[in-house]
Structure formats: structure tokens, C-alpha cells
Amino acid sequence: MKLAIQTKDFSFTYPKTKEATLKGINIPIYANKVTALIGPSGCGKSTLLRSCNRIHDVYPGNLYDGEILLYDNNGEKAENILQYKKENDLINLRQRIGMIFQKPTPFPMSIKDNITYGLKLSGIKNKTELLDRAEIALKGAALWEEVKDRLNNSAMGLSGGQQQRLCIARAVALKPQVLLFDEPTSALDPISTASIEELISELKNELTVLIVTHNMQQASRISDYTGFMYLGDLVEYDVTETIFLNPKEKKTEDYITGRFG
Amino acid sequence: MNRLLLNKIVITLSTLAALIGISFLLWILITLSIRGYHSIDWHIFTTDLVNNGLRNVIIGQFILAGIATVIGVPVGMMAGIYLREYGINSKFSMIVRNLSDVMMSAPSIVIGIFVYGIFVVPFGGFNGWAGVIALAILMIPIVVSTTDSMLSLVPQELREAGIALGASKAQVIYKIVLSAAKIGLITGVLLAFARVIGETAPLLFTSANNNFFSFGLSNQYPSLTVSIYHLALFPSQTSQNLAWAGSAILTLLVLFINLITRFIFKPRKQK
Numbered sequence: 001m002k003l004a005i006q007t008k009d010f011s012f013t014y015p016k017t018k019e020a021t022l023k024g025i026n027i028p029i030y031a032n033k034v035t036a037l038i039g040p041s042g043c044g045k046s047t048l049l050r051s052c053n054r055i056h057d058v059y060p061g062n063l064y065d066g067e068i069l070l071y072d073n074n075g076e077k078a079e080n081i082l083q084y085k086k087e088n089d090l091i092n093l094r095q096r097i098g099m100i101f102q103k104p105t106p107f108p109m110s111i112k113d114n115i116t117y118g119l120k121l122s123g124i125k126n127k128t129e130l131l132d133r134a135e136i137a138l139k140g141a142a143l144w145e146e147v148k149d150r151l152n153n154s155a156m157g158l159s160g161g162q163q164q165r166l167c168i169a170r171a172v173a174l175k176p177q178v179l180l181f182d183e184p185t186s187a188l189d190p191i192s193t194a195s196i197e198e199l200i201s202e203l204k205n206e207l208t209v210l211i212v213t214h215n216m217q218q219a220s221r222i223s224d225y226t227g228f229m230y231l232g233d234l235v236e237y238d239v240t241e242t243i244f245l246n247p248k249e250k251k252t253e254d255y256i257t258g259r260f261g
Numbered sequence: 262m263n264r265l266l267l268n269k270i271v272i273t274l275s276t277l278a279a280l281i282g283i284s285f286l287l288w289i290l291i292t293l294s295i296r297g298y299h300s301i302d303w304h305i306f307t308t309d310l311v312n313n314g315l316r317n318v319i320i321g322q323f324i325l326a327g328i329a330t331v332i333g334v335p336v337g338m339m340a341g342i343y344l345r346e347y348g349i350n351s352k353f354s355m356i357v358r359n360l361s362d363v364m365m366s367a368p369s370i371v372i373g374i375f376v377y378g379i380f381v382v383p384f385g386g387f388n389g390w391a392g393v394i395a396l397a398i399l400m401i402p403i404v405v406s407t408t409d410s411m412l413s414l415v416p417q418e419l420r421e422a423g424i425a426l427g428a429s430k431a432q433v434i435y436k437i438v439l440s441a442a443k444i445g446l447i448t449g450v451l452l453a454f455a456r457v458i459g460e461t462a463p464l465l466f467t468s469a470n471n472n473f474f475s476f477g478l479s480n481q482y483p484s485l486t487v488s489i490y491h492l493a494l495f496p497s498q499t500s501q502n503l504a505w506a507g508s509a510i511l512t513l514l515v516l517f518i519n520l521i522t523r524f525i526f527k528p529r530k531q532k
Contacts, residue, residue: 094425101425117436174427
């Protein structure tokens, strides 16, 4: 099986805190699979997710330690993304690893401009190509039928679920290798949630998904692998079925059966 | 004491206070309307001060405030962007933010005197540019403060979403953050403009006044507010009527700008 990302003894410390938030994490993220990170609030799962595209770097003073290896499409050559120093390297990294946030984040511009924003940044100027890519991305996010007649309307007029699918389409348009989802459905109603989950399951044909979720049913429904985190440690990592039906660690079992968390 | 009684007393007192506040405002508006109505005629808008008209001073006021806006808005906005987006927690930006707040409440006559010392005395006399600079100085802290607070209303996730798509910090600020804060920023500019267009003190000993129509900012320059000041003091009925007309026009102007800003801001609140 091909690897997409592999962390090696990865530790992370926020500024002005003494204790590390993540302590020596080793987790493989396999290509074209969905990996879910679960755990109680404050366990560090979002911190780990946000390290993978170095979005932490928006704020100064964070401390990374260890390695996060990002593999190429063949799963052979790997680069340690923590070594990137120049803004250009980080920009390239973020075009390879997209991110979807908890709250939908449409930009205050038209639906079309939202989708083409990242494409324009990556250097595509040809208008027909931009429109084609936008159409493919919107179709991929199951949004095309709903918005094809109002591509020039503001994206702010869409419903929450549509906005979130727009954000996914916006990220997918760049053809990233990996998509990071930070609790993408926690602000959405059940129907929108179902459509996003379906979308994630389809996306893994083309890319790798790493998702943080508070919802254990969601993790069991959509993920192939699951990591359970607690207090900055990766307590257990395995095939999703094993984690939910046959966990090895007592802590994992307590959490998924609802005894704490 | 009976709670219901106390309630009634408080309601009565606060209603009374509200009435006092609004009655002075109405008094001003009514007086201005009556006096202004009798003094305003078409002649005022077609002739200059030298012929007992206000054309040159109204246009002069707009030119002074307009150029001040062209200088003050970019400077103020860039400073506001720096404070909120770049130097957010730095000591330097704390100092700048506090100083800017102090500047905002600085009496405008002090700014007038300062500019008099810097741009009038060394250049040998009153000139329009000095008036422009005084108004711009007055305007900058207002724009800094509204920019700062409007940008703080833009959710952090929006910035992160831009960065996560591979945008640089500057691209995020200029394409996403500013456009998300657009309505608030325009409102801030209009309010700052409304503030400086009614200012007298900063112009009194900078641009002074001029009876004739002029585009020459290096000489004494006509302005409505300073004209009102001089006309009101001049012991002749014609001059004083003209002062009333000018005051009414100025008040309507400021009222109009404020109403526009309300109108712009409204649709956003309803969303």
C-alpha cells in the first residue's frame, strides 16, 4: 500500500506553553484511503491535522520537532515538510495539501471566482481552462446542478451545506494529493452532513483524506483507518473496524463506548 | 421602596433625558431650517462670496475635504491594515494604536495651530495645502480606528482558508480580507469625510478664506465653514443671512452623508 504522509516522532509546541501539545507522534496516512483522527477535545487531533499543511505558520512562535514526510504520487520519494522555510515552499505545499474547515469559509466573491481563486494563484490564466476546471470541480462536489445557473452570484447566498461543498470543490479544483478535513460537518444539518460524507468517500478515488471528527459514527462510516488520540499521544492506530470492534487499548475502548470524552 | 415605583421613576427620568437630548437637536434643525429657508435662494449657488453667494466656498470646502480624503484614507487604511494584520500583538502596534486613539480625541484647533507652525509660517502665509494637511491629520486616526475594528470582524478562518489554498499573506489581505470588510471600510471613509467636511478650527489659520473662486491651493483658500465664522461675526444683515444659509447647507450635507452610510450598512445587517 502506498503512503501519502508519514509522521516520525513528531512533536508540536504552541508558543508560550512549556509542555508539548503533541508528543512523538508516528502515524502513517495511506494514499487513496480515508484516515480519521478521533479523541476528546484538547487531545491534539486538530493540531496534528493543521501541522500537515503548516497552517500553524500563520501565527508565529510554534515549535515543530521530528518529521512529517510527504510522499510523491507514487509513494516513493518523500520530503520532510517541516524543513520548508521559504514562503514559496509553503505555498507549493498548500497547493498539494488542501484543507476544509469546521465552518464553511466561502470568500466574499462570486461562486465562480471562489472556485477559480486557487487555480489563478497556481498560475492558470486561460479563461476557458479556468471555467472547465471549475465545472469539473463543482461536479465533483455534487454542486454543479444547484449552482450552474448562478455562477456569477455571490457565494455568500448559498446554504451552509452548499457553502461547505463549495469549499471542497475549491480545494479539489487544485487537484491536491491530500485533503485535510477539520470537523467539516459539525456546523451542518444531518442532510448536508450525509452529502459531505458521501462526497468524502468518493474523493478517495483521486486523493488521500485525513479527517478530524468528534463524531465516532462518522469516523466508523467513512474511514478506512482510525487513530485514537489522547493528551497529545497517539494511543492506538489501526484499521477502522478493528478500532471500533476490537480495540487493543483500554483507553480506546472506554472512549468509543462513551465512558469518557 | 416599592419596586414598581422605582421602576416608574427610572423610566420617567430616562425618558426625560432622551427628550432633552433630542429636543436640542430638533431645536437646532428647526432654527436652521427656518433661518436657512429664508436665506437660501438660487443666487447663493451661482455667485461667489464676493457677490454675496456661497458657490466658491462650498466647492472650496469639497476640494479641501476631498484632497484630504485622498491623502488621509490610504495612509489611515494602510496603518489600520498594519495594526490588524501584521503587527497584531507587537508592542509597536500597541503604541501606535493608543497614540492614534489619543489623536482622535485631540482638539481640532490644536491640529490647526500645529499645521500653522509647520506649513503656514515657513511658507510665508495662509495656503490651501496647509488646510488640506490639517484635515488629513484629523482624518487619519479616524480611518485607522475604523479600519482596525472592521478588519477585526473578519473571521480568522477566512484568512486561514486563503492561506490553505496557497495564497500569500498579502494576497489574502488584499483580495479576501479587504473585500469581506468592504462595506464597513466604505462606511468608515464616509463618516471620516463627514467629520472633516464640517471642521472649522483646522482651517481657520491654515487655509483661511478667499472671496473668489479658486483652484490655487498655494494661496488663501475658500471654505464654507470659515466663511460661516466670518459672516456670522460681520455686523450686516446680508452677511448674517448668508451665514444661516451656509449653516443650513452644511448641516444638510453632513446629515445626508450620515444617512447614506446608514443606507449602505443596512442590507448587511439584515442578512
